[in-house]
Amino acid sequence: MTSLDQVKAAAGPAAGSTPPARRGPAPTAPRGAGPPVPRRVRNRRGGRWWTPWLFLAPALILFLYFKFIPMASALTMSFQEVQPYLGNRWVGGENYATVLSSDGFREAAWHTVVLAVGQTAGSMLLGLTLALLMEGQGRRLGFVRSAAFLPVVVPIAVVAELWRIMYHPTEDGMLNSLLGLVGFGPSGFINDPDTSMVSIMLTGIWRGAPYDMMIFLAGLAGVDRGLYEAAKVDGASRFQRIRHVTLPGLRAVLTILFILAAIRGLRVFTEVFLLTNGGPDGSTEVVMTVIYKLGLEQNRLGVGAAGAVLLFLATLLLTVGVHLFRRRGNE
Amino acid sequence: MQRTRWIGAGFLASALALTSCTSGPAGADAKQDSKAELELWTRTTPGGPGEKATLRLVEGFEKATGHKVKVTAIFDDFETKLQQRAAQRQLPDIVMNDVTQLGAMNSQGLLREIDLSKIKNSQDLVEQGLNSGKSVDGKQYGIPYSAQAGALLVRKDWREKLKLEAPRTWDELAALATAFTTRDPDGNGKQDTYGLAAPLSTKRGYASWYFSNFLWAAGGDFITEAGQGTYKPSMTSKESTEAMRWFRALGCDDKVVQPGAVTMDTPPTNETFEAGRTGMFVVGPYLMSRFDKSLGKDKYEVVPMPKGPKDATVLAEGGSVYLMAGSENRAGQDAFAGYAISAEGQRLGMEGVDGSTVQLPVNKTVDVTEVRPDPRWKTYADVYRSSGRYAPSIPNWTPVRQTTAETVNALMADCSLDLGEKLRELDTKLAGILQEQGIAG
Numbered sequence A: 001m002t003s004l005d006q007v008k009a010a011a012g013p014a015a016g017s018t019p020p021a022r023r024g025p026a027p028t029a030p031r032g033a034g035p036p037v038p039r040r041v042r043n044r045r046g047g048r049w050w051t052p053w054l055f056l057a058p059a060l061i062l063f064l065y066f067k068f069i070p071m072a073s074a075l076t077m078s079f080q081e082v083q084p085y086l087g088n089r090w091v092g093g094e095n096y097a098t099v100l101s102s103d104g105f106r107e108a109a110w111h112t113v114v115l116a117v118g119q120t121a122g123s124m125l126l127g128l129t130l131a132l133l134m135e136g137q138g139r140r141l142g143f144v145r146s147a148a149f150l151p152v153v154v155p156i157a158v159v160a161e162l163w164r165i166m167y168h169p170t171e172d173g174m175l176n177s178l179l180g181l182v183g184f185g186p187s188g189f190i191n192d193p194d195t196s197m198v199s200i201m202l203t204g205i206w207r208g209a210p211y212d213m214m215i216f217l218a219g220l221a222g223v224d225r226g227l228y229e230a231a232k233v234d235g236a237s238r239f240q241r242i243r244h245v246t247l248p249g250l251r252a253v254l255t256i257l258f259i260l261a262a263i264r265g266l267r268v269f270t271e272v273f274l275l276t277n278g279g280p281d282g283s284t285e286v287v288m289t290v291i292y293k294l295g296l297e298q299n300r301l302g303v304g305a306a307g308a309v310l311l312f313l314a315t316l317l318l319t320v321g322v323h324l325f326r327r328r329g330n331e
Numbered sequence B: 001m002q003r004t005r006w007i008g009a010g011f012l013a014s015a016l017a018l019t020s021c022t023s024g025p026a027g028a029d030a031k032q033d034s035k036a037e038l039e040l041w042t043r044t045t046p047g048g049p050g051e052k053a054t055l056r057l058v059e060g061f062e063k064a065t066g067h068k069v070k071v072t073a074i075f076d077d078f079e080t081k082l083q084q085r086a087a088q089r090q091l092p093d094i095v096m097n098d099v100t101q102l103g104a105m106n107s108q109g110l111l112r113e114i115d116l117s118k119i120k121n122s123q124d125l126v127e128q129g130l131n132s133g134k135s136v137d138g139k140q141y142g143i144p145y146s147a148q149a150g151a152l153l154v155r156k157d158w159r160e161k162l163k164l165e166a167p168r169t170w171d172e173l174a175a176l177a178t179a180f181t182t183r184d185p186d187g188n189g190k191q192d193t194y195g196l197a198a199p200l201s202t203k204r205g206y207a208s209w210y211f212s213n214f215l216w217a218a219g220g221d222f223i224t225e226a227g228q229g230t231y232k233p234s235m236t237s238k239e240s241t242e243a244m245r246w247f248r249a250l251g252c253d254d255k256v257v258q259p260g261a262v263t264m265d266t267p268p269t270n271e272t273f274e275a276g277r278t279g280m281f282v283v284g285p286y287l288m289s290r291f292d293k294s295l296g297k298d299k300y301e302v303v304p305m306p307k308g309p310k311d312a313t314v315l316a317e318g319g320s321v322y323l324m325a326g327s328e329n330r331a332g333q334d335a336f337a338g339y340a341i342s343a344e345g346q347r348l349g350m351e352g353v354d355g356s357t358v359q360l361p362v363n364k365t366v367d368v369t370e371v372r373p374d375p376r377w378k379t380y381a382d383v384y385r386s387s388g389r390y391a392p393s394i395p396n397w398t399p400v401r402q403t404t405a406e407t408v409n410a411l412m413a414d415c416s417l418d419l420g421e422k423l424r425e426l427d428t429k430l431a432g433i434l435q436e437q438g439i440a441g
Helices: A003-011 A036-045 A051-077 A094-101 A105-134 A139-153 A156-166 A174-181 A196-221 A225-233 A238-249 A251-266 A270-275 A287-297 A301-330 B002-021 B049-065 B078-087 B099-107 B127-132 B156-161 B170-182 B203-217 B238-252 B266-274 B285-299 B330-341 B343-350 B375-387 B398-413 B419-436
Strands: B038-043 B069-074 B094-098 B142-149 B151-155 B194-197 B223-225 B231-233 B278-283 B300-303 B314-323
Touching: A051 A301, A094 A105, A094 A287, A094 A301, A105 A139, A105 A196, A105 A251, A105 A287, A139 A196, A156 A174, A156 A196, A156 A270, A196 A238, A196 A251, A196 A270, A225 A238, A238 A251, A251 A301, A270 A287, A287 A301, A287 B398, B038 B049, B038 B078, B038 B330, B049 B069, B049 B330, B049 B343, B078 B099, B094 B099, B094 B330, B099 B142, B099 B314, B127 B142, B127 B314, B142 B330, B142 B343, B142 B375, B151 B156, B151 B170, B151 B285, B151 B375, B156 B285, B170 B194, B170 B238, B170 B278, B194 B266, B203 B238, B203 B314, B203 B398, B231 B419, B238 B398, B238 B419, B266 B278, B266 B285, B285 B300, B285 B375, B300 B375, B314 B330, B314 B375, B330 B343, B398 B419
Parallel strands: B038 B069, B038 B094, B194 B278
Antiparallel strands: B094 B314, B142 B314, B151 B278, B151 B300, B223 B231
């Protein structure tokens, strides 16, 4: 059969409009003649090549207008000096040079990595611990779980204000009075360049851990109970059961959480912006705050776009990297 | 089949139509129509008292001149939204926004030059106000309609309890701040009060904004004019260094600045003053109505900033009327600017209990006490006229403010940093910024 014949055959009834009555006899008819199976499939599912695209069109057009075109124009903007009224001026890689050579960008990139690693590791560890503690069916557990999930639901602006109060840098501050009980002097927390980073990280973990916990809980439900029992019979300790049964069972969950948390970590902005805005002494400056300052506060949209493109590339690299790593691990 | 094809064609057509929307005709030299409705954007909270006050002003303008105006209030992302309009080449006719936006809007080509001879009452403008509307090349691009300047708020009850005078020099200011910090002025038996409230976060350059009141009074400067519209950095000058050293001592040695200042912008700083944790605060007049309610009018007083090593210069700010490029009703634009600064417009702008468009009048013939009998307003008006100084209208002031804010923030947060070295670094950065803006001297 030539390809032209195939097209003709497919051009007959389009998948969407075929009445069920006509479909009925089709499977039995051509049996025995030629290679019937692929043709049959084509007849039933085929139709014009663009039929599936037509069904996808509403979604694709929305994506086109709200995702792809803005992304493409951001990419173009990153090579331009943006002045909408006078007309944008092409400047080549100048915006990228401005971002990369800007004061403190490299430091900010380092801070972002530190913060991302710390928050990701902290939230996952705490999330897993919480999930292991709260696994089960009890009604009270449901209540406790909801209570633990609360930080995720609270708006970040409220979270920041809450932590600002807790981090009050004098002896009568909330956390400082607790530290005072165990004999540690008042800490400056977010107000001291030495402790500001850790403080922001702590806030991030507090907010991120319950989210991770929920996903872990869902993952834990999928771990075969029988394996636990088998391990128990074999004399495995509680820790060994977690190490050799739970963690391998959560592999997929761990990967997805890692990617999500790492992306969240790289894009970290709101907590930092609200708590310290990169200060004191630039000790908590992250990539997003630098981009915000260069691009939006100074109204240099081209520079801001260049920064955003760089961040996007970093995120893309990370995601692809994790995928490759995981695939290799699977082989 | 036929129908799906049409649907597909429809999608394609609408997609093309949407795309073509983004490139409209340019409106640089629009055809003039003195009857056209003017579109006015003001940077204030939509639905808030600021918008109502603007509507009152506009109503007066419509009655007086017969022009029609449509008011749009925008607060968040005002500049971004303006950029979007610029991209569509359909700017509003009039924008009422901060004076410091002049350089940025002008360098983007959004403003049209103003011919002062066409603006009624422009001869009555306060001189430094008029100058704040000029760009570095001396051309007029903005007409201020409202001004404000900082004055010192002092907890009167605390001061009287400790039997001290209101400060008139920097030494007295430091002494009073120390007394407020160490001598338990609220009498609760705890050391939980501080002399001076200061928002020293880097957010929107607050640290620099607040410090300018001290820097200029000491005779220092962020950048100084080097002739012919050029500037050079001057944070390492003797005066600037001295100002920074003195201000830093308040936080590092005397410890009279509220703890946590380096991560606070204005809202939490206002709270420290309201909650009785700080005793002095340099702010503009707009906060009085808030503090009258939350703290009580009898608890605090407003005095001019104490004299520094040079004088008592404070930061002047305010709002300007900008006439946007591409308007089809330039006569209407001119008329609005003229009305906003007229005696009638200024009085109308000052009215209103909660919100007003005019803080301090910029028209020399208008006395603030005509509308606001409260003598504290008089203090503010006097401070503005005698000691108010605006930030220079360089193409983009924001990076200068941001960078200086970062250094002030760093020096206040870490008392072990070397002051001279930090200021030298700052000067290098400032030189780079001036270079980039093409105004390095």
